[in-house]
Amino acid sequence: MVGMRERKKQRTRRALIEAALRLFAEKGYEETTLAEIAAEADVSTRTFFSYFASKEDVVFFDSEVRMERILDLVAARKPDEPLPGLLLRIVRESLSQAAEDEGPPLRDAPLRMDLVMNVPALQARALHLLFDSQLRLARALHDAYADLLDPVDAAAAVGALTGAAKLAVMVSIGRGDSMEQAVAAAVRAAEVALRGLDSLGGT
Known part of the structure; x- marks a missing residue:
């Protein structure tokens, strides 16, 4: 309590x-x-x-918490869970948690995205956080699937997933969609990317 x-x-x-x-x-x-x-x-x-x-820290106030949640999902995966299934669950649960959290992560997402796109200092910080989070997730996936994934395969999987989901959200918000529509776009983009990952992780 x-x-x-x-x-x-x-x-x-x-x-x-x-x-x-x-x-x-x-x-x-x-x-x-x-x-x-x-x-x-x-x-x-x-x-x-x-x-x-x-x-800058205020704009990215939830970045570390969200990253820790993702890493926890990887660490707690079921031993027989296929890689694409885990990655799709990460996308869905991350978006669901953001929507349920107390406060404005999703509500203010358009404003935060606009700030990042137009303020050079925030652009640099966003890129740093993106690369750092992708590397951390890639290492976690390699550890979780050490018998199936080498570090390059893990990095490719993370890059495909995060690139698809993040770009889909940006395009969706940019055309004026609601946050619910942007979330749905991210999941759909992740599903498209994951179809190309069927050769990884022995799936």
Whole structure:
């Protein structure tokens, strides 16, 4: 059970995230200061730094949590689960968790994507996080299927899956689809990519 102190910390963190995203939408990312975010959340700038090291960290506030969940899914796979089945389950469960989480991960996805596409510093950070997460997942898959996958095969599987799903989401949101439609597009793209992975993992 989460204690009162932890609930207060969660509320403060959520307030900072929502304040930052609101100000980024209203004023622009570069024009928004840390002091303004803190004031909007009714906390001090010092308190901001207790939760985030920079404005960039706010935009990518859920990246590490989502990555840890994915790695947990791989670690907990059934011994006889085929690789394509596991990868599709990762996509579906990751999107489902994002939709069910308290807060704005899916609701504010269009704004966050727009920021990443238009702010150079965020573009660089997004690429770094993408490559890092893909390498971590590839290593986890290689460990899980060490008798079936070599490191290159694991990397190819991860690249095909994440590339298809992420690009599908971007195109879907870019044409004005709802987040539910974007999620469905990601799953459909993952299924297309996975049909090309039938030769991996002994499937």
